[in-house]
Structures are given as structure tokens and as C-alpha cells.
Amino acid sequence: xxxxxxxxxxxxxxxxxxxxxxxxxxxxxxxxxxxxxxxxxxxxxxxxxxxxxxxxxxxxxxxxxxxxxxxxxxxxxxxxxxxxxxxxxxxxxxxxxxxxxxxxxxxxxxxxxxxxxxxxxxxxxxxxxxxxxxxxxxxxxxxxxxxxxxxxxxxxxxxxxxxxxxxxxxxxxxxxxxxxxxxxxxxxxxxxxxxxxxxxxxxxxxxxxxxxxxxxxxxxxxxxxxxxxxxxxxxxxxxxxxxxxxxxxxxxxxxxxxxxxxxxxxxxxxxxxxxxxxxxxxxxxxxxxxxxxxxxxxxxxxxxxxxxxxxxxxxxxxxxxxxxxxxxxxxxxxxxxxxxxxxxxxxxxxxxxxxxxxxxxxxxxxxxxxxxxxxxxxxxxxxxxxxxxxxxxxxxxxxxxxxxxxxxxxxxxxxxxxxxxxxxxxxxxxxxxxxxxxxxxxxxxxxxxxxxxxxxxxxxxxxxxxxxxxxxxxxxxxxx
Amino acid sequence: xxxxxxxxxxxxxxxxxxxxxxxxxxxxxxxxxxxxxxxxxxxxxxxxxxxxxxxxxxxxxxxxxxxxxxxxxxxxxxxxxxxxxxxxxxxxxxxxxxxxxxxxxxxxxxxxxxxxxxxxxxxxxxxxxxxxxxxxxxxxxxxxxxxxxxxxxxxxxxxxxxxxxxxxxxxxxxxxxxxxxxxxxxxxxxxxxxxxxxxxxxxxxxxxxxxxxxxxxxxxxxxxxxxxxxxxxxxxxxxxxxxxxxxxxxxxxxxxxxxxxxxxxxxxxxxxxxxxxxxxxxxxxxxxxxxxxxxxxxxxxxxxxxxxxxxxxxxxxxxxxxxxxxxxxxxxxxxxxxxxxxxxxxxxxxxxxxxxxxxxxxxxxxxxxxxxxxxxxxxxxxxxxxxxxxxxxxxxxxxxxxxxxxxxxxxxxxxxxxxxxxxxxxxxxxxxxxxxxxxxxxxxxxxxxxxxxxxxxxxxxxxxxxxxxxxxxxxxxxxxxxxxxx
Numbered sequence: 001x002x003x004x005x006x007x008x009x010x011x012x013x014x015x016x017x018x019x020x021x022x023x024x025x026x027x028x029x030x031x032x033x034x035x036x037x038x039x040x041x042x043x044x045x046x047x048x049x050x051x052x053x054x055x056x057x058x059x060x061x062x063x064x065x066x067x068x069x070x071x072x073x074x075x076x077x078x079x080x081x082x083x084x085x086x087x088x089x090x091x092x093x094x095x096x097x098x099x100x101x102x103x104x105x106x107x108x109x110x111x112x113x114x115x116x117x118x119x120x121x122x123x124x125x126x127x128x129x130x131x132x133x134x135x136x137x138x139x140x141x142x143x144x145x146x147x148x149x150x151x152x153x154x155x156x157x158x159x160x161x162x163x164x165x166x167x168x169x170x171x172x173x174x175x176x177x178x179x180x181x182x183x184x185x186x187x188x189x190x191x192x193x194x195x196x197x198x199x200x201x202x203x204x205x206x207x208x209x210x211x212x213x214x215x216x217x218x219x220x221x222x223x224x225x226x227x228x229x230x231x232x233x234x235x236x237x238x239x240x241x242x243x244x245x246x247x248x249x250x251x252x253x254x255x256x257x258x259x260x261x262x263x264x265x266x267x268x269x270x271x272x273x274x275x276x277x278x279x280x281x282x283x284x285x286x287x288x289x290x291x292x293x294x295x296x297x298x299x300x301x302x303x304x305x306x307x308x309x310x311x312x313x314x315x316x317x318x319x320x321x322x323x324x325x326x327x328x329x330x331x332x333x334x335x336x337x338x339x340x341x342x343x344x345x346x347x348x349x350x351x352x353x354x355x356x357x358x359x360x361x362x363x364x365x366x367x368x369x370x371x372x373x374x375x376x377x378x379x380x381x382x383x384x385x386x387x388x389x390x391x392x393x394x395x396x397x398x399x400x401x402x403x404x405x406x407x408x409x410x411x412x413x414x415x416x417x418x419x420x421x422x423x424x425x426x427x428x429x430x431x432x433x434x435x436x437x438x439x440x441x442x443x444x445x446x447x448x449x450x451x452x453x454x455x456x457x458x459x460x461x462x463x464x465x466x467x468x469x470x471x472x473x474x475x476x477x478x479x480x
Numbered sequence: 481x482x483x484x485x486x487x488x489x490x491x492x493x494x495x496x497x498x499x500x501x502x503x504x505x506x507x508x509x510x511x512x513x514x515x516x517x518x519x520x521x522x523x524x525x526x527x528x529x530x531x532x533x534x535x536x537x538x539x540x541x542x543x544x545x546x547x548x549x550x551x552x553x554x555x556x557x558x559x560x561x562x563x564x565x566x567x568x569x570x571x572x573x574x575x576x577x578x579x580x581x582x583x584x585x586x587x588x589x590x591x592x593x594x595x596x597x598x599x600x601x602x603x604x605x606x607x608x609x610x611x612x613x614x615x616x617x618x619x620x621x622x623x624x625x626x627x628x629x630x631x632x633x634x635x636x637x638x639x640x641x642x643x644x645x646x647x648x649x650x651x652x653x654x655x656x657x658x659x660x661x662x663x664x665x666x667x668x669x670x671x672x673x674x675x676x677x678x679x680x681x682x683x684x685x686x687x688x689x690x691x692x693x694x695x696x697x698x699x700x701x702x703x704x705x706x707x708x709x710x711x712x713x714x715x716x717x718x719x720x721x722x723x724x725x726x727x728x729x730x731x732x733x734x735x736x737x738x739x740x741x742x743x744x745x746x747x748x749x750x751x752x753x754x755x756x757x758x759x760x761x762x763x764x765x766x767x768x769x770x771x772x773x774x775x776x777x778x779x780x781x782x783x784x785x786x787x788x789x790x791x792x793x794x795x796x797x798x799x800x801x802x803x804x805x806x807x808x809x810x811x812x813x814x815x816x817x818x819x820x821x822x823x824x825x826x827x828x829x830x831x832x833x834x835x836x837x838x839x840x841x842x843x844x845x846x847x848x849x850x851x852x853x854x855x856x857x858x859x860x861x862x863x864x865x866x867x868x869x870x871x872x873x874x875x876x877x878x879x880x881x882x883x884x885x886x887x888x889x890x891x892x893x894x895x896x897x898x899x900x901x902x903x904x905x906x907x908x909x910x911x912x913x914x915x916x917x918x919x920x921x922x923x924x925x926x927x928x929x930x931x932x933x934x935x936x937x938x939x940x941x942x943x944x945x946x947x948x949x950x951x952x953x954x955x956x957x958x959x960x961x962x963x964x965x966x
Contacts, residue, residue: 043582047802049575050562050584050683052716084798084845086822093801146806275845277854280688280795282717 005243008207009235010215011170011200012162015177016155017187018131018195019062025130025154026053026096033193037136037147045152047091052281059154060103060285062186063128064295066156067104069184069302070123070177076287078103080128080279085272088146089133097157099276102127103285109180110304111172114165121173122161129155156186162201162212167231171224174198175326179303182328188367197222200231203248204238213238214248218255218262230255234262306331314344320352329366330355337377346380354394358401371404379407392416392464419466422474428461429474443479451475483508484966488553488647488701495541495552502541502552506534506596509554512645513598516966520621520630522640524559525567526599534596541594549704549727551594556646558637559600560607561692562681563587570683571605571615571633574803574810574829584681585716586650586692586709593708598646602636605831606800607657607685609633610900611893614833619890622665623963624929628887631661637695638665644966648696648705652682654689655788656882656907659919662695663882663932666921668959669695670702670946673939674914675720677706678713684799686792687718689911698959699920699949703730706942725942733947736770741875743778746906752885758923758931759881762952766879769955771948773879780867781909783860785901788908789837790844790857796834797841803829836897865913868936877948878936881906882919886929906934916942920949921958930958 024031027044044051067074078101082094107123131153136145158177164170178189178196189196198221203213218234221227233255238248250268255261301309303325310321324330330351337347355376359366379397382388388396388411396407396416411417419425432454433440439457442450451472458471481500483491494500510530517523527533534554540546557563560570562580569575583591591597604614612620612635620635622628623643630639634651638661641649651658653671662669670693677692684690694705703725712721742763747756763773805811805825812824830838844853871878883903893900910917916939919932937945953959 043580046807048580048582048808049568049570049578049802050560050580050679050681051582052680052718054715054717082798084801086801086804088804088806088818091802091807093804094798273847275798275842275847275850277794277798277845277850280686280718281684 006207007204007235007239008165008209009202009204009231010162010212011164011202011231013158013160013164013170013173014199014201015158015160015174016197016199017066017158017181017189019059019154019156020185020187021056021058021062021154023056024152025056025059025128026152029152031153033195035149037145037149040149041151045091046148047093053096055282055285056154059128060287061295062154063103063126063156064287064292065184065299066158066181066186067107067126068292068296069180069299070104070107070109070126070158072104072107072123072126074287074292075101075103075105076289076292077101077284078287079284080282081276082279084275087132088144089135089151091133091148091151095129095132096279096282097129098127100278109173109176111169111176114169119163119169121163121169124159124161126156126158129157131155167228170200170231171228174224174227176303179326179328182367183300183303183331190365190367191222191224194222198227200227200234202231202234202238204235204242213242214250216248216250216262217252219252219265221255226255226257229257229260230262233260237262303331310344314338316344316348320348323356324348324351327366329369333369333373333376336373337380340374340377342377342380347376350376350380350397354397355401358398362402369401371400375400375407382407382411386420386467387411387417389418389464389467392418416465419462422470425462425466425470426474426478429458429471429478432457432461433475433478440479484644485960485962486647487697488555489549489698489704491647492549492551492553492704495538496549502534502538502596503531505552506530506554506598509598509646512643516623516643516645519626520623520639520643520645521618522601522620522636522643522645523556523599524569524571524602524615524617524636527566527597530554530596530598537594537596546594548593548708550648550708552596553594553647554596554598555590556598556601556637556640556649557587558603558634558649558651560603560652560683560685561587561650562683563597563600566600568600568683569617570607571603571617572830572834573616575683576616576810578809580681582681584692585678585713587681589709589711590650590705601634601640601649601651604633604635604657605834606683606796607633607652607654607690608796608833608837610656610660610903611888611890612636612639612661613890613894614831616831621890622887622929623966624666625887625927627889628929629664629890631664631883631887633657633661634669634695635661638662638667638669641665641667641695641697642963644962648694648701650692650705650709651695652690652692653911654685654691655792655904655911658693658695659882659907659917659932659934660904662919664887664930666930666932666958666961667695667697668699668702668918668920668949668953669693670706670918670942671910671916672706672710672942673722673916674911675718676710676722676916676940676942678709678711678716678719680713680715684795686795687799688795689788689792691911699918699946699953700727700731702918703727703943703946703950706946710942722940725946729943730947730950733944733951734770735766735948735951738766738771738876738948739874740766740771740773740877740879741871742773742775742879743781743871744775745778745781746880750884750902750905751881752925754925755881755883755885755931758925759879759933762922762933763879765956766948766952769951774875776871776874778867778871780864781905784864784909784912785905787857787860787864788904788912789840789901790853791861791912793837793841794845794854795841797838797845800830800834800838805829833897861912864909868909868913868915872938876937876944880934880936882932882934883907886925886927886931910936915939916945918945918949920952921961922956923958
């Protein structure tokens with residue numbers, strides 16, 4: 001094949017999302033993350049002999065919500081199936097999942113397409129299933145231990161159509177999906193805790209071809225950055241294989257983010273036969289029209305609708321609206337302060353400026369913001385009332401963000417209020433002028449820079465608590 | 481007082497009246513076990529707290545806290561029902577070391593009614609078999625003839641009742657495992673409607689077919705025990721709310737005017753002459769009591785065995801996958817790696833019959849074979865259910881043999897599994913349809929071995945089945961006969 005062929009990458013995603021139910025899917029054990037090994041389990045989730053599952057209805061409610069929020073059709077008669085395979089983290093040696101009749105089908109999410117415009121990523125199905133446990137290798141005893149705490153935590157698997165053509169599209173879809181699921185409250189989608197993880201099916205083909213190439217699957221990717229690198233790395237690898245005249249093998253590969261390369265795990269020939277069959281321990285789930293309508297009506301305003309409203313009604317820029325609505329927590333920060341009466345644009349500016357900067361500097365996700373949202377409004381209010389300067393407010397926000405302190409108290413305790421007594425300001429400036437005769441002379445001989453220096457010295461003398469415009473005016477007055 | 485000839489209800493009444501204490505009753509049963517169990521091997525485990533339990537129950541009876549008609553009556557539990565702190569082996573090396581931290585719902589319910597459990601009863605390994613020969617703990621013998629099998633898989637339960645080692649027992653029935661041993665041992669047993677007794681804590685063989693039910697000396701005893709466990713359970717998603725079984729209605733049941741159908745297809749090739757004759761005689765007796773008996777065709781019978789063995793094996797292969805040597809149960813001593821650990825533990829921990837069914841199940845579920853076998857079996861299952869639905873439009877009960885023969889000689893079927901499977905022809909259909917059915921003693925063959933008749937009812941007609949059986953037992957004494965050795 002000529003090296004001049006240009007290639008297209010085709011991808012489909014399987015996204016596993018842990019649902020935010022309090023208890024597990026088939027027993028009443030807690031779903032709380034962490035905990036000492038094997039302390040969040042019982043005979044049911046550890047698959048002891050004779051035990052039976054009892055379905056947590058909240059899982060069905062959440063799956064229906066997720067389906068409706070992603071424009072799916074709800075399968076009103078759906079069933080569980082058993083997926084059989086041996087692995088020590090799977091105590092029953094089968095996973096209860098849905099193969100034949102998944103709870104949601106035929107949905108989609110709209111994203112910005114690569115190269116502009118909008119594009120719908122189709123959702124083939126959403127099915128409910130249980131999570132497995134975790135193997136922990138103990139290097140001291142060179143043995144492997146099993147922790148069943150995650151066994152039976154409810155998951156939904158959201159299976160997309162092979163509609164992605166670039167890493168960017170994948171990331172946009174995942175961001176959007178994450179925001180939707182967080183908004184409707186069905187999952188916290190914490191990738192670092194594994195509550196959202198993606199498997200990527202990827203193949204390449206010459207541009208213009210309508211046939212799919214042979215695909216590989218990369219499993220359990222749990223950061224957006226790793227996903228982007230894995231996609232680019234794997235499509236490059238496949239293109240190289242094809243350009244060298246080879247064939248891509250259908251296999252499961254493991255992406256090693258440290259080595260920036262993927263490694264074959266198992267090929268199609270070794271693929272397991274899961275011997276799916278209907279789960280006889282659980283009766284079919286019937287979902288009424290009324291239940292679907294009630295659920296639909298109970299859905300909150302979804303991010304897409306919010307984004308549009310922020311632009312059309314609140315006058316935010318497209319970019320700001322998109323950024324803020326990408327996270328349930330940024331929206332909460334925005335809307336709580338909007339409701340308290342602060343101007344939309346001012347709050348948006350703070351979020352896009354200081355909040356984003358602090359998030360980025362600290363490497364935190366919006367859900368990890370540890371301060372009370374009303375504190376941002378309190379800061380904005382103090383600036384509005386000229387109680388503190390904008391610069392002071394920014395410094396105070398750093399403490400609010402990092403330590404969660406109350407900004408009003410903080411300003412009080414650290415004596416940061418703007419000095420409004422012009423007499424005091426004037427006295428401070430006069431002292432600066434007296435101490436910097438050289439700069440005064442320079443200014444008078446026409447050097448504008450000297451004025452900036454004197455302003456800076458005056459602000460410093462006032463510990464930043466004076467309005468810089470007032471300081472400038474008084475300074476100019478003294479200098480004549 | 482001669483406890484030997486008493487039914488569970490008679491003993492319960494005597495305890496309630498203070499004529500005998502629960503402790504004395506327990507001592508009697510423990511004495512019977514001492515005397516006979518070495519010979520018949522009914523029990524895998526005899527509990528060491530029987531007398532303490534009997535004392536506790538007696539206190540509650542005396543104080544009026546326990547009023548069930550079976551309170552204080554010694555009984556046994558098949559070894560596939562979990563009982564907290566007691567070895568629950570399922571007749572397998574695999575679970576020889578397993579002591580559950582929880583009890584099966586049916587066990588809890590029967591305990592709440594004041595049962596005094598004596599111990600755990602032998603069974604075919606994981607309830608797979610019709611002879612109780614596949615137990616890791618050795619074969620149970622038929623009290624009517626120790627050279628014969630007691631039937632299975634609830635062979636320990638049936639033999640213990642026949643040998644007077646206990647007054648009633650809980651068994652489980654996936655394809656005839658209560659009814660066939662009841663027939664072979666001359667006791668009464670009923671498999672209730674699927675979903676009417678909780679399966680929570682019953683170690684699963686084939687989940688869509690398994691049901692717990694009682695075995696006892698009479699239909700009335702079965703009704704009394706069943707009424708305690710036929711209750712909806714939130715821990716079993718397939719459990720349904722039923723009206724239960726009403727002991728009073730059973731005791732006052734009249735078969736006059738009842739319509740009974742006999743499928744001609746139940747009397748085909750392979751049916752023992754003596755068994756056929758005993759069933760015909762029972763039909764005549766019921767007719768004499770005022771029922772109308774009529775023959776009808778049910779050609780679907782011929783699909784019962786393959787359908788059952790596909791579905792049951794498929795579910796079993798999945799249900800028994802959890803016994804992998806990792807968490808509990810048997811683990812091979814030497815292994816190279818994970819696969820070797822699995823392979824050796826399962827190869828050594830399971831017996832032949834269990835392995836045969838697991839392999840059969842894996843085969844019918846494998847990709848490429850699922851449609852040809854499992855899906856077809858599900859279709860056949862629906863047809864079988866449909867055939868019974870149609871029959872019950874016309875009949876109150878269906879009557880036939882429980883098994884084509886009486887108890888076979890020990891070892892006779894073990895080498896020929898297919899022959900053994902064919903012996904399940906009449907019983908497996910009932911599990912496939914999910915219907916209730918009882919085995920009721922109705923005669924003996926020429927060698928003196930008991931014959932049971934099969935009374936099959938529509939869904940949730942346990943009161944009708946046991947009522948008709950009780951009425952029949954009021955006019956016959958087959959159920960009162962005991963093996964000469966006892």
C-alpha cells in the first residue's frame with residue numbers, strides 16, 4: 001500500500017459508570033468507596049452457597065434516568081443474563097448483566113464535531129450489571145489477595161455506536177456524558193476512583209472506505225489524558241502495521257500510559273465464551289409508561305439546555321457557558337450565587353478566571369472544591385461595595401479555595417478592608433513622596449515610569465488596601 | 481406411648497397436651513438414629529444440640545409462645561439447605577468443610593414454628609442423581625430393603641422418615657428429588673408450585689426448577705409442614721405471594737365430584753407392570769370415593785427428558801462455577817498457577833455425575849450450540865407448560881406413576897446414567913412446568929417395595945392435592961405400613 005494513503009480512525013466506546021446508589025445492586029451492603037478489604041460485603045455479594053440476589057430498584061430508576069437523559073428508548077420488558085467466566089475477583093464465577101434485553105437502547109448525545117459543526121454520537125444500548133472485586137498482590141508473601149468490597153456495586157455500561165473519528169471527539173463525548181450523569185445525580189463519575197471507566201474499540205481504514213477495519217479493544221482507561229494518548233498511540237500503531245503490509249489482529253490490548261504504548265493481552269482466538277443465558281434468579285423487569293413519564297418529568301435541566309439558556313438569557317459568552325455547564329459543581333457554584341443576586345457576568349468571570357486557575361494550579365476537579373459556594377458571592381459583594389479591592393479579593397479567594405475560610409471574617413481578621421479615609425491615604429502618600437525624592441524628580445522631568453513606581457510604593461505602604469485610582473489621583477495632586 | 485407409629489401431627493398434638501415432652505420426643509428420635517442409621521446412612525450430620533433445642537422449644541410451648549401443630553416435633557433437613565453454624569455439604573467433598581453463617585429462609589421458618597432439627601440428611605451430590613449413591617458420604621440404603629436405593633436426590637430425607645428416624649423432613653425437588661424417593665420409600669412428599677417456598681439458602685442446582693418441600697408419613701403432615709414454609713420471601717426474587725396451604729381444608733377434603741385425568745402417555749414402554757397395576761388400583765379407589773377418572777393424551781411427554789437435562793445442566797454448570805477453590809470449600813493441595821488451581825480443585829472436589837452435568841451444561845450454553853440446544857429447550861419447556869395448562873382446563877388433578885419402577889438395586893443405574901435419567905420421565909415435566917405435585921403411597925410391587933402415585937395439580941393447588949391425598953389416606957393404609965426391620 002502506498003505511503004500516501006490517508007487514514008481515518010474509527011472508534012466506539014463502552015463506558016462503565018458506577019451508580020451512586022447507597023447500597024449494592026443485589027444486597028444491602030454499602031457502596032462507599034474505600035474501607036478495609038472485605039468489610040463492605042456479605043454472603044450475597046461474595047457468592048456464598050445458596051444465596052440469592054434481590055434487586056435494588058434504585059438501580060433500575062437510575063438506569064432509566066440515564067437512558068432518558070441520553071435520548072434512549074426504554075426497554076419496558078427487560079431481563080438480566082449471566083455472563084460466565086472464572087476469575088478470583090468474581091465470586092460467583094458469573095457476572096449478572098444484560099445481553100438479550102438491555103434496559104435502554106437507541107440513544108445519542110450531540111457533540112462538537114472535529115472540524116466544526118455538530119454531530120450525534122449514537123448510543124447502541126445501556127445495560128445494568130454488577131461490578132467485580134479487586135485482586136491485590138502482596139509482594140511480601142508473594143501471594144494474591146482478593147478484596148470483595150466492590151463486588152456487586154451497580155454499574156451501567158453505555159455502549160456507543162462506532163461514531164468517533166478522533167480523540168477529541170471521544171473526549172468531548174466523555175465530558176458531556178460525565179456532565180449529564182452528574183447532573184441527573186446517577187453517578188459521581190470520579191474517574192480517579194474508577195466510577196467512570198472507558199473501553200475503546202479502535203480500527204483504522206483508508207479515508208473514503210465504507211468498510212470497518214479490524215478493531216482492537218483497550219480496556220479500563222480512567223483518565224481523559226490517558227485516553228487521548230492511547231487513541232493516538234494505537235491508531236498510529238495500526239496504521240504502521242497496515243502500511244508495512246501487515247494485518248491488524250483482533251485482540252484486547254492494555255494501554256501503558258507510562259511507556260506510551262499498548263501491549264497485546266489476549267487475541268480473538270483466546271477470547272472467552274461467556275455462555276450467556278437468562279439469569280433464572282431474577283424475574284424480568286417491567287417498566288410502565290407512567291414510570292417513564294414520571295422519571296422524564298423529574299429530570300433536572302440538562303447541561304445542553306442550561307448552556308443555551310446561559311447564553312440567551314444571561315448573556316454569557318458561548319465559551320463561558322460551555323465551560324461552566326461542563327460540570328455540575330461549577331453550575332452549582334454559578335447558580336447559587338446567581339440566586340443570591342450577584343450579576344451573572346461577574347460570577348462567570350470569577351469562575352472562568354480565579355476558580356479555573358485555582359483548579360488548574362491545584363490539579364483538582366470541580367467536585368473537589370472544598371469551600372462553601374456562597375463565599376464566592378461574598379467576595380464579589382465586598383468588591384462591589386468597594387470594601388476590598390479586586391486584587392485583595394483575588395488574594396482572599398486563594399485562601400477561600402485552599403482552606404475554605406469565610407472571606408468576610410478573613411478580611412476582617414487580616415485587616416484587609418480598603419482604606420476609605422482619604423486623610424490617611426494622603427498621609428501615607430506624602431510619606432512615600434518625601435522618602436523618594438529621586439523618583440519625584442524623575443517624574444517631574446517627564447518620566448512616566450517614575451509615577452508607576454511611586455504608585456506601587458504607595459500601594460505597598462497602604463498594604464494594597466486602597467483603591468489604586470484614588471491613590472493615583474492623590475499622588476498626582478501632591479506632585480502638582 | 482408408642483411414638484413409633486405416630487404421625488408428626490399426632491406427636492405435635494401430644495406434646496401440646498403435655499402427654500409427652502419435646503425433649504422425650506427428641507430422645508426417641510436420637511435413639512432411632514442410634515439404632516438404625518448405621519444401617520441406612522440417612523444422616524450426614526447429627527446435631528449435638530438437639531436436646532438443648534428441644535428443651536428451649538418445650539419452654540416456649542409451655543408458655544404458649546409456640547402454637548404450631550408441629551412445635552416440638554423432631555425433624556431432619558436435607559444437606560443442601562443452609563443452617564447457620566452446621567455443616568452444609570450438599571453430599572460433596574467440595575463443601576465438606578462449609579459451615580454457613582446464615583440459614584435458609586425455609587429452615588428459619590420451620591424453626592420459627594418450633595421444629596427440633598436432628599441433623600442434615602444425605603443426598604445425591606449437589607442433588608444430581610436419583611439414587612443417593614453419588615453422595616461423597618456414601619450411599620443411603622432403602623429401609624424396605626437395604627440392597628435397594630432409597631431414590632434421590634432427597635434419599636436421606638425419604639429413608640429417615642421411612643425408618644422412623646425423624647417425623648418429617650425437608651427435601652428439595654428439581655426434577656423429582658422429593659417425589660421419587662418418597663415413592664421408593666413409601667412416604668408422602670410434595671413439591672410445591674415453583675416460587676411458593678423461598679429458595680434463599682437452598683444451595684442451587686437448577687435455579688428455575690429447584691423447590692423445597694416436605695416429606696412425611698402422611699399428606700396431613702406434609703400440609704402442616706408446608707403451611708409453615710409456603711410464604712413469600714423478599715430475599716428470593718422469584719418468590720411469590722400465595723394463599724399457602726390450609727391444613728383444615730386438607731383435613732376436611734372431599735374428592736367427591738373431583739375430575740381426575742390420567743395421561744395415557746404415562747403408561748407407555750418402560751413402565752413396570754406392578755407399578756401400573758398399583759396406579760390403576762389407586763384410580764379405582766378414587767373413583768369409588770366419588771371422583772371421576774378419565775384418560776387423555778399428552779404426547780409432549782417424550783420431550784420431557786431432553787428438555788429437562790438441557791435446562792438443568794445449563795443452570796447447574798453456572799451455579800456450580802462458584803466452587804472454584806478460591807473462597808471456601810475444597811482446594812487442591814498442589815497447583816502450579818490459577819488455572820491449575822481451578823482445574824485440580826474442581827476435578828478432585830466434584831464427583832462423576834456432577835462433572836458430567838457441568839460438562840453437558842457448558843456444552844449446551846457454548847456459542848454456536850446455544851440456539852440448537854438451550855433455546856430449543858426453552859421452547860419445549862413452554863410447550864410442556866401449555867400442555868398442562870390445557871389439561872387443567874378440564875381436570876382438577878392429574879394422576880400417574882411417580883417413577884417407572886420401584887426402588888432399584890444399589891449400583892444398578894450408577895454405571896448407566898442414561899437409564900437413570902429415563903427414570904425421571906414423569907417427574908421432570910412437573911418442574912419444567914413449575915407445577916405442584918405429590919407422591920402418595922398406593923401399594924407395593926411383588927418384591928414388597930413401595931409404589932407411589934403422582935398427584936399433579938394446577939398452580940397453587942397444594943391444598944387440593946394434599947386434600948385429595950389425605951382423603952385417599954383415610955380409606956387406605958399404604959402410608960401406615962412400615963418396613964419390617966423397624
